[in-house]
Amino acid sequence: MIKKVKLKLLRSIQNKQLNVFLLFLFLAFVILIFSKLSKSYTNTMEFRIEKINVPEEKVILDNSDSILNITIKAYGFKWLDFYFSRPKIRVDFSKDVFEGSSKFVWTKSNSRRLSITTFAKNVEIIDIFPDTLEFNYDVNLVKKIPVEINTNITFIPGFDIFNGFSITPDSVKVIGPKDIVGAIDYIETETLVLEDVKKNIDKTIKLKLPKNGNIRFSDQSIHLKARVERFTEGSLKIPISIINVPTELRIKYFPKEVTVMFYTSLEHFKSVEPSDFKVVCDYGKIGEEQSFFVPELVGTSQFVKSVRINNQHIEFIILK
Structure with missing residues (x-):
């Protein structure tokens, strides 16, 4: 009985020693991490461009520059922040660029404004590559394009529509580069499927719009109505x-x-x-x-x- 009590006491002491050791090991690791993050580091990161205040009559083409490689000097805590939420570089087309022949140009000389608007005071910009960004643009074409509806509708025997469908709007205003907008002849709707219809039709249908960030559409959907008669x-x-x-x-x-x-x-x-x-x-x-x-x-x-x-x-x- 006495031997069992001694054995339990010995194990308890050993477990407490192990826990104290692990606690000190964890504290040492935390101190090391804080020590590392408190130091200043220089590194190069890739930042994507966010274009703001682009003139409405202009559209930036997909072949434009969209990335800056920036060499930054910052504390480890800031680098950790960049790792989890890398900021985008905002280029304000009302302030940061000048207009050339069919393109807007951003230069490295705007880096001071960049450091003020994007980075904290304790972040130092060492270098930027490339030192010039070119944003090719095209003049927008405004064109009204007819809407073509897609339907798959069946009626209960003895019911139908006589005067066809009424759609509002019957055309969509498209704004974008001439070469893209000029090639669009019509805009289709998603297919409206209705079965055993005997009442008037009154539905909103989404448009199947081309997925192109360079063009804008006045409407995303159309309203379709029809009078159903015997x-x-x-x-x-x-x-x-x-x-x-x-x-x-x-x-x-x-x-x-x-x-x-x-x-x-x-x-x-x-x-x-x-x-x-x-x-x-x-x-x-x-x-x-x-x-x-x-x-x-x-x-x-x-x-x-x-x-x-x-x-x-x-x-x-x-x-x-």
């Missing part, structure tokens, strides 16, 4: 006219009229008249030894959305 089918008997028959020939044909099927809204159904349609058979389009015409619809009603002719063959004989 629809029905109807049919009318329309007489046939034969055209382009040589004067020396007489044609006998059958039937004399065809059935025209049309699809329209209930609102417009009573406005559809037989006189709105015109069906012809063109003698000039028949082939050799062909004994029938193919009727063509050359006139239709403004009140129908779609129309078709039921009869596809009109038999005929030539009388001499």
Whole structure:
């Protein structure tokens, strides 16, 4: 029993000694780190350029300079700060540059202002490379470009839209370099997918805009509206006219009229008249030894959305 107590006491003393040793080791490490960080170091770092106050009528091209290598003398604490959050170098186009031929130019002579606006007082700029930055620019072109909508819409049977879609805006103002904006002919929307529609459509759709930082767009989306109505089918008997028959020939044909099927809204159904349609058979389009015409619809009603002719063959004989 006495031996066990002695053994426990010995282990306790040893553990306390180990803990004290680890504590002193940690304190020594912290003191060493603080000692290192308190010293001044000189090193070169790469900084990206942040362009501000660029004139609106100019656009900076992608092939412009965008990096400065700066040799800095600073305390270790500051270098640690740079490691975790490397600042960007701001170039103010209203103060820091002068305009040349198709480019803005920044020179090393602005390093004093750079040290004031970007770095703390205890940071010394030793050198900057390159000593000149050139920002190529182009004059903006302003162009209105039409919007093309993409839809995948299905309606419940008996419902449809008659007057099509209304989109606002129907065009987008694009501002950017001439060579880029001039190549854009239209802007597409993302695809609007709707199923079993029977109510009016009123949706906002995003535009599929080119990913190019050199161009700006007046709108990011468009508003699409459509009136959904009840629809029905109807049919009318329309007489046939034969055209382009040589004067020396007489044609006998059958039937004399065809059935025209049309699809329209209930609102417009009573406005559809037989006189709105015109069906012809063109003698000039028949082939050799062909004994029938193919009727063509050359006139239709403004009140129908779609129309078709039921009869596809009109038999005929030539009388001499």
